[in-house]
Amino acid sequence: MKIPEEILIYGQDILSSPGMLRGKELVHHGRTCRYRHSLNVAAVSLRLCRWLSIPARRRDMVRGALLHDYYLYDRRAERKKNHLRSHAQTAHANAAADFTLSPVEEDVIRHHMFPITPRPPRSREGIIVCVADKIATFGELLGLKAFLR
Numbered sequence: 001m002k003i004p005e006e007i008l009i010y011g012q013d014i015l016s017s018p019g020m021l022r023g024k025e026l027v028h029h030g031r032t033c034r035y036r037h038s039l040n041v042a043a044v045s046l047r048l049c050r051w052l053s054i055p056a057r058r059r060d061m062v063r064g065a066l067l068h069d070y071y072l073y074d075r076r077a078e079r080k081k082n083h084l085r086s087h088a089q090t091a092h093a094n095a096a097a098d099f100t101l102s103p104v105e106e107d108v109i110r111h112h113m114f115p116i117t118p119r120p121p122r123s124r125e126g127i128i129v130c131v132a133d134k135i136a137t138f139g140e141l142l143g144l145k146a147f148l149r
């Protein structure tokens, strides 16, 4: 199965939700919108699992990756204090309000900013997404589209 298909199977409801669709209008890194960044993190997570043969609960991992930055405000317009440290908790609260989250999905979202926030993820899926978020961010800043999709 191709990676975009696998993401759709697990996360179609998330991708078509109003909160996620709003992310198409929000710049995230460089020229990448938040919607695209969320897809990139899910894709890199799945790719890491394939390359390194890591067994993971892929549905939870993909859904957590899609929701990891579900903080819904425009950080350029609002300039929140402590955005880097606080947005994972905001994303978790918003995601919990809009979707039914599994414990693994909660871990993925809440701890994806490690080591900027002190608590590391507890689940394997949380660790994978935490790493994939950094890789996707570098790829976006450098414009490496082929690597991300």
Ligand SMILES: [Fe+2]
Pocket: 068, 069, 087, 088, 112, 113
């Ligand atoms: Fe984040």
Ligand SMILES: [Fe+2]
Pocket: 037, 041, 068, 069, 133
């Ligand atoms: Fe992110």
